[in-house]
Amino acid sequence: MEDILETKPLREKIADRIRADIIKGVYKDGERLIEPKLAENLGISRTPVREALRQLENEGFIEIIPRKGAVVKRMTLDDVDNLYMIKANLEGLAARQAIKYISDNDIKEMERLNERFLLLAKRDEDVVEEYLKYNVDFHNVFIQLSKNDKLIEILEGLSKNFQRIKGMLISKSERALKAYNEHLEIIKAFQSRDPNKAEMKVRWHIENSWQYIKERMLSDGN
Template identity: 30%
Template sequence: MGRKPIDDREPLRDFVAKAIKKAIVTGRLKPGQRLVEERLADELGVSRNPVREAIRALASEGLIDVAPRRGARVTLLSRQEALEMIEVRAALEGLNAKLAARHRPEHLIEQLKAVLADGRSRAARGSGTPRDFVNLNAKYHDLLAQAGTNSALRDVMRIMRERTASVFAPLSLKRAVENWEEHAAILQAVIAGDEELAELLASRHVLNTGEAAAQAPHETSEPPRSDDDQPAQTKRRKVRAPTRV
């Protein structure tokens, strides 16, 4: 995850939770991967208490599973759980795109155009890392969610995106061209004010990616219980920074 400056105004639990959540959503922490409190604390430059609190908070959001005598692991969705969440997310994304086509806030449309141009260019050239595409994809969907101008819907969508991130992130590079062409079609419908088409395309976009995920190899067995389950970055020897409690 890498050590980041700590904002003194932000509770440590929230700082740690955001760092772990970002690592999960971007695919740096894999489904089923064990989370070792001591290593996370060392990497983030904090004590183990805020790490423990952050893990409990993320467990309540469904991103982490905590089991007696087994510790904490990144949630590993079953195929059925993933399909059910994808269906819900498809419906939500469709509704949001419909609202975005109705409101069409100009400042957000311009930002969406810029992100779209970047994503399509990278996809066409075959440049960029999986993390680049994950981040660009998240930015596109965040802006589109804002364009829907419905804060309640945006909050629910954020939860569903986080819960399905482990399904979609591995396809961010493999499906880059298709993703960004579908993004372009959605935005075109939004700009045209075609609510029905925007809803259809946004919903279909999620379902298309879900179908691609269903055809990909699926991890059905639990990863080995090893202290080496942590990200590669945590295995490097580091100079310990002063620990903040």
């Protein structure tokens, strides 16, 4: 794995590092990312840091303000609404298309991945990193099975922003049990081999997550 990572351009490695820190809350909304300080901390020149910041600006994680520099972009309720609307529609489409290709072994893999959420639900501690990873793994089973390269590409791009949203607001195990139960409904829909049910259950699950995130943002004063 390390050899594969080493083939990444330095700009992407730096962007990955800063993005992960934003997702984990190391850098807060509105916080300045000072280019010379980042370069010094990473032990590199400022040029690849500047390139990484431009990449993160394009991804929507930061904004570069004249005479102020790079700051972590605030995620508004409108941003969340728009992203979840896109996600619900596109993942619903992916689920519908995956019905043509999904096998019993694929469904068993979804069941295996979903069991991880049940384990998370029993833990009284910060589970955000594991939650995010397991959630991506579960959804990727049917997204990849859509066999729609353009759809997969778009959803992969959106995934980074969703990790940030959930990373900000899901820190305890409370959502894990709900996700587990909702995933069971998705699995049943795929077992039925009914494209309408699969699409409906995936959209329902994402809309539930959407509502949960909105309630958390409103309660936190966002």
